Structure formats: C-alpha cells, structure tokens
Amino acid sequence: MVKPTKASKSAETSNAGTMPVSEIAGILGRILQRHGMAVLEDRRRTLGLLRDHAPSETRAVRLLMSAYDMDVPKHLAAESGAPSQFKIEQEVNSLVADTGLQADLARWAVNAWSAALSGAPPGSAVSPTVVAAAAAAAPSADSLTWGDDAPAVQVVPTAAPPTAPTVAPSYAPPPSSAAPTGAAGVAAMAQKPMFRFALIGAAIIVAVVGLKSYMDTPDGSTKPASPAAPAQPAAPAQPAAPPVIVASTSEDANQWPEFTGAAHPNNNPNSWQFQFNLRFADARVMTYNVFVAMNANGRAGSGSVRALDIRHLNDGADMVSSTPSLPVSREIESSSKVYITHITTTSWDKNPSRAPNVCIVFSSGNQLRPFTPDKGVFCASELQGNACGERVGCGRLQ
C-alpha cells in the first residue's frame, strides 16, 4: 500500500511552497523502482501514479508534469550518472523559456527529476567547479573557479594572440592570492611535465572536494558551498600576475582580443557558454560569464549571466553576481547565414559585485557559416534605461 506523503517545509522547499525536492524525489524514486523506467513512456500512467502517491501535492505534480512534457526526464536519463550542473541549468532554462515557469519552480522540478533518476541526493549534480577542475587536468589547464556554483573565470587567456591589446589592471591582485596569480603561474608552468603531473593531482583533489561539498548541500542549485581553493603544488614559486585582458573598444575587429574557453555545454550545439572581461568607465574590470540555450526554433531561448568584479576573485562565490533566467533573441540573416544573438542583463537575482547591466551581442566572425563558439565575436554595451548604449568592448572567442 502506498503511503502518500504530506508536504513539509524545509530548506529545499521552493519559494512557491512546493514540497521539498528530496521528498518528491523519494516518491518518484519509489514509483520508478516499482514500475521501472518504462513507466515514463506512458504519460497517463506517470501522471496517475504521481497523483496517487502525492495526492495532496497538486502543484508539485503539475510542475513535474510540465517538466515531463518538455522531456526533461528523458534528457536527464540520457546522461551517464548524476547530471552535471550545466545540464541542470540547461534544462531549467529551456523549461523557463518554453513554459513560462518561474525559474525557481523550474529548477525545483528539474532537481526533483534529476535526483529521482540518478538516485543521488538532490543537489548532488556535478557542479561547474568539478567540470572545471576536471578540465584543468588537461595539459593546457588555464582556469580557476569562483566557487562551486560558478563557472570558470578566465582572467588571463593564455591563448591571447601576441597582437591583442592588453590592459593592465590598476589593482593587481596580491601576489600571495591563490586565484589570478595562481592562474598565471599555472599558465606559465603548465608546460613542464612534472608540474602537469602535480596539476592533475590538484585538480582531482578539487573535484573530490567540490563534489563532496555539493553532496553536503541540501539544494546544490541554489546554495553554493564555500569556494574550494585549488590545492597548490608545492613546487615552483608563482611568477607575477600578467595583465588582465579586457574587451576592446576599437572599431577594428583585428584589434579585438581573444578570449578562450567558449564552449557548447554538453556538446549541445544550441547552447553556448563564454566569458570575457570588460573595463568600465569607473575603471572597474568585471568578468562576465554568459550561458545561452536556444529553443528548437533557433530564434529564441533563454540564458543567464554571471559577473564578478575581479577584485573579489579571492572572495569566493559570495561576490558572484547572477541573473535570473533571461530571454534571448536571435536574428537570422538567411542570405548570409549570419546569426546574431542578443542577451541583456535587465535584472539580477543577486548583485554583490555591483555589475553594470550590459547588452551582449554575439555572432559568427565568419559570414559564411553560423556562429560556433570558436572563432566567434561578441560586443557588449552598457544598458542605459531600456536601450543598449555605449559600447564597452568587443572581443573574439576561441
């Protein structure tokens, strides 16, 4: 006999008062255990079972079925192991864009399905930190992280072309700090085999620590753990921090600096992530990280932006500004197949870095083919009122 569960408030409860993620994930897990994954092929049965097992949770059931109707369980089940935080965010963004759900409700539903399907506690999705740390294990590792919930910051693009204009920050981070200085050191030393070995070891430690901190967090999607400082190999002394490269205000695209690390998250060609640095009129340098997922029609989508004043690089995730899910639009010029995608930070969920609102436009740098993360271009301008104002900088993506 099924024992339906009443909702109880907890930290996992969304703003809208739905039941805790762990509770509904437990119910879903029991349904899947009893009927197998095949039950998900039958919408009526899935809905009937949810209603029977959680009779007092009409709202929760509707949220779960909204996600079901957008194939969220299918997408998550296609992942091997616990879905990555990127995947979670991608599904949340799609759900927000396609159904009009509020972001917190969409996240609740995606987290519930994710936890039920992976059998892992809610919020244990592999965080960007872990992804970044794993990536750092590659010989050309060149990034640090802001904390468990934040993507990698590219302060010093090692692949910047020699001709790229660099702007020295007026406030160099202290040499002893672990973040930008460490990144510079890592970049410089990564060519040495012994150092690479040490780096890989350090990255694994970061990955384990990051994963554990997420597992310990009730809802990993909303409460990042304290930043995991990358373990420093004991070997060489850190060289001085190189200058921070910021986007250029030049009209000549050949003068625009390159920013590495643009990617299709999870190899999904409809999603992009990239980051760059902007210097504003008040001399502040902000790093912006853009995540965009387009709908199937390719003309609209949703995205989010994170920003950090680089003076706060060592302050961990607490100083990371982040937007809610934002609409993304795209113009497609069919004759030349130039795709121009727009995202504007009209609001912030939290903005401890006091990041200015910006209009970000990105597109292909080559008119003969659609934008790809490599060899793309972007420009950012400050949002003034409701309009995109003066250009702050442009750059190229590699």
Added chain:
Amino acid sequence: MVTPNGPELAAAGLTRRQLHFVLAVDCSGSMMGDKIASLNYAVRSAIPAMRAAAADNPENDVLVRVLRFADDVQWTVEAPVPVDQFEWSDLTAGGETNMGAAFAALAQALTPEKMPGRQLPPVLVMLSDGLPTDDAEAGLAAFMKSEFGAKAIRIAVAIGSDADKTLLQSFIGHLDMKPLQANSAETLVNRIKWAASVPMKAASAPVGASADPVQNLAQGVASENENGGELVW
C-alpha cells in the same frame, strides 16, 4: 423480502427478475481526503433514493454489490445484497489506480453462471477521479466481451476536473452519454444520488416504455452536467 424464485416458477416464466446494481469505487491515493469522505457520505445518503427507486418496481429484485479498487481489487460487498438490506461501510483511500484489474474483476463476476435466473441489464456505476495506473484498456476490453458487461447500463462519475474522461467514456460505450462530472462535494452527492436511482428505474422500466433507455439517461446526464456547481476538485 421473500423472492419466490424457485425452479417451478422459473419454468413457468414467472420468476422475479433481478437487477444487479454494482458500484465500482476508485479508492486510490488520489481519492484521499475530501473526495473519499464526500463519496462515503454521498453513497450513504443515496441509499434511501435507491430503495425508493427499487420500490417503484416491486416486480424486480434489486441486488447491490460494491467493488473497490486501488493497489488491489476487492469486493467489499461480494454477495449481492437486496437493496433494503444494503448498508454502506465507509471506504478508505490509498494506493494506485488499478482500474484495469477492476474491469477484469467485473467481467468475471457478471457472467450467467454467477448471475442465474432472469436478469435485467445490470447497472454499473464507476466512480473515479483518476488516471489508471495499470493496463485499463485491456481490462476494459475483457469486460466488454463479457455477456453482462456489454449489456449493462454503464454510468461513470468523473470526480474532479482532471479525471480521465476519455477512458470513462469508453467504459460507458455510448456516444451520447457522457460521464457525470462532479467537481465538488456537493455535486458529488447529487451525482451519486442520481446514478444510484435513475438508471435503476431505466433498467427496470417495462419493455416498450422507452425505445432506448440509455438515450433517456444520456439526456438526464446532460441535464445534470449543465449544473456543474462549484469547481473545487
């Protein structure tokens, strides 16, 4: 009530006819709370109307049975009980909606072997708020193949606005007759009172009184549904 149903009367064609009235009640988890409480109250309060309907046709014996289904299927009133002896025991809800198994159980029970003697078309009333969680179509197909299943007057009460009316419509099997819709405790009481009495009268109406008793019932259902009442469920 004495029912002179002996073999000598049967041979003479003078035995009383039986009208089996079967309530099939969804007791799954989604019925918990207000719905099952309202249903218990509604059936209890419908009993006088059932008896009155039976009394209008004293030449027939009205026999009542009750089937509940959730995780499993159970006859809570297994042996047919004369309506004037019928008492309602409150049902509780919990579990999944194995409606297909319920149809199969009805098919097994509504056979000439288990319903000997002269029979009027049975009246089956299905009360459900939910979506079946088993293979309901297979169960329904088996039910429709049974002799009395196909001949029965089948009434469905959809409890709540999101009950699976498509399946309930398949159960009714008559294009013009829709499920009775009950979206609140008040309307559920009214629907059950109607379902427990009016179809019984239609089934026991003298031959020739109506060309198609189901057609008349369909009009009655439509009329009932016009007064939808408050949308609570």
